[in-house]
Amino acid sequence: xHPDFWLQRWHDGQIGFHxxxxxxxxxxxxxxxxxxxxxxxxxxxCGKTLDIHWLAAQGHRVLGVELSSLAVEQFFAEAGLTPQRxxxxxxxxxxxxxxxxxxxxxxxxDATLLSxxxxxYDRAALIALPPAxxxxxxxxxxxxxxxxxxxxLITLEYxxxxxxxxxxxxxxxxxxxxxxxxxxxxxxxxxxxLDQQPDFRAQGVSALSTAVYRLLHG
Numbered sequence: 001x002h003p004d005f006w007l008q009r010w011h012d013g014q015i016g017f018h019x020x021x022x023x024x025x026x027x028x029x030x031x032x033x034x035x036x037x038x039x040x041x042x043x044x045x046c047g048k049t050l051d052i053h054w055l056a057a058q059g060h061r062v063l064g065v066e067l068s069s070l071a072v073e074q075f076f077a078e079a080g081l082t083p084q085r086x087x088x089x090x091x092x093x094x095x096x097x098x099x100x101x102x103x104x105x106x107x108x109x110d111a112t113l114l115s116x117x118x119x120x121y122d123r124a125a126l127i128a129l130p131p132a133x134x135x136x137x138x139x140x141x142x143x144x145x146x147x148x149x150x151x152x153l154i155t156l157e158y159x160x161x162x163x164x165x166x167x168x169x170x171x172x173x174x175x176x177x178x179x180x181x182x183x184x185x186x187x188x189x190x191x192x193x194l195d196q197q198p199d200f201r202a203q204g205v206s207a208l209s210t211a212v213y214r215l216l217h218g
Contacts, residue, residue: 022054023123025154025212029188030121032214033150035060039118044106044141045125048075055121056098063117064101065109072103107136111144120151120215127156127167134170142217143181151183151215157190158208163200175213188212 035041037059043052046064048071055062066072072094076083083094083101090113091104102109106125120142129137155170176185194201194208 020050022050023154025189025210026051026054026121026123026152029152029212029214030055030058032188033119033152035119035150040116042114042117042120042141042145044120044122044137045128046075046101047071047124048078049123051121051123052099052101053079060119061098062100064099065106066101066103067105069103072101075101107140109141109144111146114145117145117149120145120149120153122151123154124167126153127165127170130165130168134168134174138178138181142178142183145217147182147218149217151213151217153213153215155211155213156208157211158200158205162205163203172211175211178215182218184216186214188214 035058038061039059040061040063041055043049043055043062043064046052046066047068048066049064052062052064052075064075066075069092072092076094076096079096081096081099083096083099085095086093088102090109091102094101094103125141126134126137153175155175156167157171158169160169172187178185190209190211192208193210194205197205197208200208
């Protein structure tokens with residue numbers, strides 16, 4: 001999947017993955033991490049998710065990474081924020097208060113940039129990628145955050161042969177492959193959401209669940 005695919009989706013406004021509300025599963029499960037105030041949280045492939053504002057409101061410093069400059073600019077404009085901007089080897093940095101979003105390639109983030117990340121929130125990153133890119137994503141982003149980093153990962157599960165992604169189905173055995181990178185994986189809940197997703201049913205999907213995992217690196 002070429003980066004131009006996502007850039008075109010943003011250009012054309014084909015962003016059905018974007019939610020106009022904070023993810024309820026984030027609000028339910030994030031407090032269990034018990035992060036200290038001021039902890040830095042990574043949100044890869046963040047788009048313009050409102051979840052970033054919620055995380056910042058919990059007292060966190062949030063670092064988002066997004067390929068589309070249009071998504072980043074919409075995020076700040078829709079919040080009425082005027083970010084400070086600067087460039088680095090990682091891309092264009094947009095900073096407003098406790099929120100920083102890098103417009104750049106998440107696969108290119110280096111361990112130095114991520115050295116103080118205390119937690120990772122992944123709702124629409126892993127499931128946005130086909131299998132080969134998911135493996136590369138795990139081996140870069142998930143491998144480069146420091147020991148002790150916690151995480152909340154939210155996935156979708158459905159018969160992959162019934163629908164072409166994205167979003168893709170990511171089953172529990174694949175999530176548990178994070179263990180080879182030193183992550184401990186714990187399934188927190190799985191719920192049937194097919195009745196809440198008529199678009200999936202209209203495409204012939206016969207079963208659809210969302211799963212929430214709590215993660216710990218090291």
